[in-house]
Amino acid sequence: MNQNKKESILDVRILPNDLIDIEESSENHSCGCSSGCSDLTIKPEEERFSWFNQTIPYFISIFLAIIAAIIGLNETNQDFLSNIYFYIFLLASYGFSSYNVINGFLRILNPKTILDERFLMIVATIGALIIGEFFEAIGVMLFYNIGAVLEKFSVFKSKRSIKKLLENQPKYANIKRPEGSIIRINPEDVKIGDLVVVKPGEKVPVDGKMVSENSIFNTSALTGESLPRKINKNEKVLAGMINLTNICEIIVLKTYENSAIARILYLVQHADNNKSKTEKISNRFAKYYTPVILVSAIFLAIIPPLLISGSNFSTWIYRAMVFLVISCPCALVLSIPLTYFIGIGESARNGIIVKGTKNLETLAKVNTIVFDKTGTITKGNFSVSKIIALNGYTEMELLKMVASIEKYSTHPIGLSIVEVFKEKGLEDTNNSIKNFKEISALGISAELNGSDIIIGNDKILHEFKIPHHHNYCSISGTVVHIALDNVYIGHILISDEIREEAKDSVTYLRRLGINNLKIFSGDEKSIVSNVAQKLGINDYYYSLLPEDKVSKLKDIKKGSNIVAFVGDGINDAPIIAHSDVGIALAGIGSDIVIETADVVINSTNLLKVGKLIQISKKTRKIIQENFLIILIIKALFLVLGAFGMVSMWGAVFADVGVTILTVINAQRVAEYMPKIKRLPL
Numbered sequence: 001m002n003q004n005k006k007e008s009i010l011d012v013r014i015l016p017n018d019l020i021d022i023e024e025s026s027e028n029h030s031c032g033c034s035s036g037c038s039d040l041t042i043k044p045e046e047e048r049f050s051w052f053n054q055t056i057p058y059f060i061s062i063f064l065a066i067i068a069a070i071i072g073l074n075e076t077n078q079d080f081l082s083n084i085y086f087y088i089f090l091l092a093s094y095g096f097s098s099y100n101v102i103n104g105f106l107r108i109l110n111p112k113t114i115l116d117e118r119f120l121m122i123v124a125t126i127g128a129l130i131i132g133e134f135f136e137a138i139g140v141m142l143f144y145n146i147g148a149v150l151e152k153f154s155v156f157k158s159k160r161s162i163k164k165l166l167e168n169q170p171k172y173a174n175i176k177r178p179e180g181s182i183i184r185i186n187p188e189d190v191k192i193g194d195l196v197v198v199k200p201g202e203k204v205p206v207d208g209k210m211v212s213e214n215s216i217f218n219t220s221a222l223t224g225e226s227l228p229r230k231i232n233k234n235e236k237v238l239a240g241m242i243n244l245t246n247i248c249e250i251i252v253l254k255t256y257e258n259s260a261i262a263r264i265l266y267l268v269q270h271a272d273n274n275k276s277k278t279e280k281i282s283n284r285f286a287k288y289y290t291p292v293i294l295v296s297a298i299f300l301a302i303i304p305p306l307l308i309s310g311s312n313f314s315t316w317i318y319r320a321m322v323f324l325v326i327s328c329p330c331a332l333v334l335s336i337p338l339t340y341f342i343g344i345g346e347s348a349r350n351g352i353i354v355k356g357t358k359n360l361e362t363l364a365k366v367n368t369i370v371f372d373k374t375g376t377i378t379k380g381n382f383s384v385s386k387i388i389a390l391n392g393y394t395e396m397e398l399l400k401m402v403a404s405i406e407k408y409s410t411h412p413i414g415l416s417i418v419e420v421f422k423e424k425g426l427e428d429t430n431n432s433i434k435n436f437k438e439i440s441a442l443g444i445s446a447e448l449n450g451s452d453i454i455i456g457n458d459k460i461l462h463e464f465k466i467p468h469h470h471n472y473c474s475i476s477g478t479v480v481h482i483a484l485d486n487v488y489i490g491h492i493l494i495s496d497e498i499r500e501e502a503k504d505s506v507t508y509l510r511r512l513g514i515n516n517l518k519i520f521s522g523d524e525k526s527i528v529s530n531v532a533q534k535l536g537i538n539d540y541y542y543s544l545l546p547e548d549k550v551s552k553l554k555d556i557k558k559g560s561n562i563v564a565f566v567g568d569g570i571n572d573a574p575i576i577a578h579s580d581v582g583i584a585l586a587g588i589g590s591d592i593v594i595e596t597a598d599v600v601i602n603s604t605n606l607l608k609v610g611k612l613i614q615i616s617k618k619t620r621k622i623i624q625e626n627f628l629i630i631l632i633i634k635a636l637f638l639v640l641g642a643f644g645m646v647s648m649w650g651a652v653f654a655d656v657g658v659t660i661l662t663v664i665n666a667q668r669v670a671e672y673m674p675k676i677k678r679l680p681l
Contacts, residue, residue: 051149051153054149054152054153055146055149057096057097057099057100057145058096058097058142058145058146060096061093061094061095061096061097061138061141061142062093062142064089064090064092064093064096065089065090065093065135065138067089068085068086068089068090068093068134069135071083071085071086071089072086090134090138093138094125094129094134094137094138094141097138097141097142097145098121098122098125098141100145100148101118101121101122101141101144101145102118102122104118105118105119105122119290119294120290120293120294120324120325120327120328121140121141121144121325121328123294123321123324124137124140124321124322124324124325124651125137125138125140125141125321125325127317127318127320127321127324128140128318128321128648130317131314131317131318131321133318133321133648136647136648136649136652137648139648139649139652140325140648140651140652140655140656143652143656143657144655144656144659146656146660170187170203170204170205170206170239170240171187171203172184172185172186172187172205173185173186173187173189173190173196173205173206174196174197174198174199174202175190175194175195175196175197176195176196176197176249182197187205187206187239187256187259188255188256188257190205190206190252190255190256191252191255192252192253192254192255193251193252194251194252195211195249195250195251195252196208196249196250196251196252197247197248197249197250198215198243198247198248198249198250199243199247200243200244200245200246200247201242201243201244202242202243203239203240203241203242203243204217204237204238204239204240204241204242204243204250205239205256206239206252206253206254206255206256206259207236207237207238207239207252207253207254207258207259208236208237208250208251208252208253208254209234209235209236209237209250209251209253210231210232210233210234210235210236210237210248210249210250211233211248211249211250211251212233212246212247212248212249212250213232213233213246214230214231214232214233214246214248215230215231215243215244215245215246215247215248216228216229216230216231216243216244216245216246217229217230217231217237217241217242217243217244218241218242218244228244236253237250238259239256239259240259289327289329290329293323293324293327294324296323296327297320297321297323297324297327298320300316300319300320300323300642301313301316301317301319301320302316304316315644318648319641319642319644321648321651322641322646322647322648322650322651323638323641323642323651325648325651325652325654325655326634326637326638326641326646326650326651326654326655327634327638327655328655331626331630331634331655331658331659331661331662332627332630334659334662334663335623335626335630335659335662335663335665335666336623336626337357338663338666339619339622339623339626339666339669340357340360340361340619340623341357342619342666342667342669342670343357343360343615343616343618343619343669344357344360345670346615346669346670347360347612347615349670350608350611350612350615351601351602351603351608352599352600352601352602352608352611352612352615353599353600353601353602354598354599354612355597355598355599355600356598359581359598359599360615360616360619361616361620362562362580362581362598363564363581363599363612363613363616364613364616364617364619364620365562366514366562366563366564366580366581366613366616367513367514367516367560367561367562368514368516368517368518368556368561368562368563368564369509369514369516369517369518369563369564369565369566369609370517370518370519370520370553370556370563370564370565370566370575370579371517371518371519371520371565371566371567372519372520372521372565372566372567372568372572373519373520373521373523373528373531374496374521374522374523375568375585376566376567376568376585376606377498377499377502377519377531377535377606378496378497378498378499378502378531379496379497379498379499379604380412380496380568381412381416381496381497382412382413382415382416382478382494382495382496383416383419383420383494383495383496383497384416384417384420384492384493384494384495385493385494385495386492386493387399387490387492387493388490388491388492388493389489389490390488390489390490391487391488391489391490393489393490396424396426398482398489398490398492399417399420399421399424399426399492400421400426401431401448401453401482401484402417402455402480402482402492403417403418403420403421403426404431404433404448405433405436405444405446405448405453405455406418406444406455408433408436409438409444411438413478413480413494414444416494417480417492417494431448431449432447432448432449432450433446433447433448434446434447435447439456439460439463442456442457442459442460442463443455443456443457443460443480443481444456445464448484451484451485452484452485452486453482453483453484454466454481454482454483454484455480455481455482456480456481457479457480457481458472458473458479458481460481461473461481461483461488464483464486465486466481466483466486466487466488467486467487467488468481468483468488469488472488472491474526475491475493475526478493478494478495478496478523478527479491479492479493479494480492480494496527498531498534498535499604499606501605501606501607502535502606503534503535503536504607505606505607505609505610506535506536506537508607508610509609509610509613512610512613512614512617514613516539516561517537517539518537518539518540518541518556519531519532519535519537519539519540519541520540520541520544520549520552520553520565520575521540521541521542521543521544522542522543522544522545523542523543524542524543525542525543527542528540528541528542529542546572546574546575547574549574549575550574550575550578553565553575553578553579554578557579557580562580562581563579563580563581564579564580564581564582564583565579565581565582565583566583566585566606566609567582567583567584567585568584568585568604572584573596576596576597576598577596581598581599582596582597582598582599583597583598583599583600583601583609583612584596584597584599584600584601585601585603585604585606585609599612615669618668618669619669622665622666622668622669625665626662626665626666629658629661629662629665630658630662633654633658634654634658637650637651637653637654638654641654
């Protein structure tokens with residue numbers, strides 16, 4: 001099991017009114033970037049990105065540089081070099097343009113980070129000032145900071161997408177005081193043990209336990225259940241559920257920051273903790289690359305003037321400064337995490353939480369996807385499709401008998417039969433029910449009005465030795481058999497509807513190049529085969545226990561298969577943990593699934609699995625493009641710079657220009673990728 005799947009989600013501090021914004025941080029980046037290239041923070045700040053606030057120091061720098069240039073142009077050559085005002089304005093201009101770089105460098109100054117890309121920028125520009133290339137030194141810093149601002153804006157847009165996850169959060173909580181009064185407070189102020197009153201139509205503000213007798217809740221935002229759920233006294237209620245019927249009282253078990261909704265935000269906030277292999281390689285590369293470049297620049301400044309006749313130190317020092325600027329690894333180290341971060345942000349915009357860039361990278365390599373059946377491919381909402389009554393009984397008589405027994409059961413199949421009973425408007429005749437007993441994996445036995453009744457699957461008929469035609473044992477689908485006083489009196493066919501988008505999802509994945517699709521299920525062969533046939537999936541496995549699924553997954557992973565598993569329930573946690581990428585579909589209601597899964601889809605829409613793969617593949621493609629762009633341009637300009645064929649302005653393009661180019665290219669992750677709706681492409 002991957003270690004990242006055990007990441008703790010305790011002690012989260014996410015407040016509902018906080019906005020996801022940008023925080024300048026460089027401690028965690030070997031590139032030393034001052035723009036917080038992949039730092040996710042949640043803090044109260046303005047939601048807008050202020051270009052004015054971000055760029056005002058650089059406009060001041062340009063203004064001061066223009067004044068210096070005017071002073072220089074209005075004086076003779078001798079006065080130009082000696083005019084004190086010229087140098088004052090130049091140094092002030094350089095100070096405004098380089099403040100963020102120098103301040104960021106000094107703020108984290110230590111032996112491990114001293115040789116970062118900001119160090120190269122400072123050395124190169126100070127060297128340019130010493131040899132009299134004043135405006136070029138200022139220009140290098142200005143263009144570098146323009147790249148940083150563009151990067152900040154890119155990160156901001158992605159964080160703004162992630163912030164939209166807060167839209168469905170509860171806005172207030174009604175707290176009942178001991179004296180009986182009810183006050184309205186912010187959800188983050190609710191304490192464990194408080195009594196929360198939730199009226200019909202209101203959202204549950206925090207996780208808690210039902211104190212009232214019962215109520216019906218819309219849980220679709222959290223669990224993906226299409227039908228409302230009845231929650232009884234002492235059962236768990238999650239933040240974000242919507243109360244539909246009775247006024248209910250809930251005792252608080254968790255504070256807001258540790259609620260179901262907050263945990264999802266936490267996963268996004270810490271998405272950069274689990275870095276991809278590509279990201280780690282780029283960081284290690286920069287760590288060793290910078291010292292090599294620095295030594296090379298020193299040799300370039302000193303050795304040629306000593307060996308080549310007619311050379312002067314000023315020329316070669318200038319070339320060395322150009323070499324340093326060109327060689328800055330800014331584009332390489334920033335573009336990779338930035339592209340991954342935009343990919344994670346784009347996923348969040350589609351309601352998909354990816355736990356780290358490592359998982360996004362792995363998803364792009366996935367060639368096999370295994371689906372759980374019940375609740376994932378199917379809706380998990382059972383319905384009665386047909387009633388077959390035998391031996392003199394009518395369909396309505398059969399339905400009344402079964403419904404009168406099943407109303408005491410909590411099994412989804414039993415609940416579906418009771419639902420049909422209610423829909424048909426049949427009256428409950430208050431039958432006498434005694435000795436009710438649920439038999440694990442078989443069904444129900446009870447005494448109905450003095451007669452023994454057996455309700456269950458084919459195995460229960462054999463268990464109780466009920467005489468029946470052998471054809472009834474091979475009926476396709478889910479069947480509920482009924483026997484009264486040892487006489488087989490009929491059966492009810494139950495259907496679990498396939499999700500409307502399931503077929504489109506399979507087509508979507510195949511268009512993305514993933515043809516190896518499989519289904520795992522604990523159901524009988526006929527049921528699984530029927531679902532697989534309708535979706536056009538040839539490989540399916542049936543009658544699997546959780547441990548069987550894990551064993552079968554290990555067999556599939558042998559060879560070159562990189563496997564993603566898509567599941568929805570707590571019983572899927574073991575196989576999710578053993579897959580290369582575990583995807584929890586609408587698993588927000590389960591702590592275990594959230595902890596275990598690498599990806600949490602806040603929906604039951606299977607099309608989002610394809611959307612996730614599409615985002616991951618596009619992210620990887622753009623990273624590869626940026627790698628190629630950076631290496632080609634850097635190598636070319638380094639050679640030209642060493643031979644004096646590139647000026648400092650050319651070096652600016654080779655460094656900052658390439659950085660801006662890769663940042664702009666990274667935006668393509670989010671281009672032409674609207675939020676998923678009904679159709680896949």
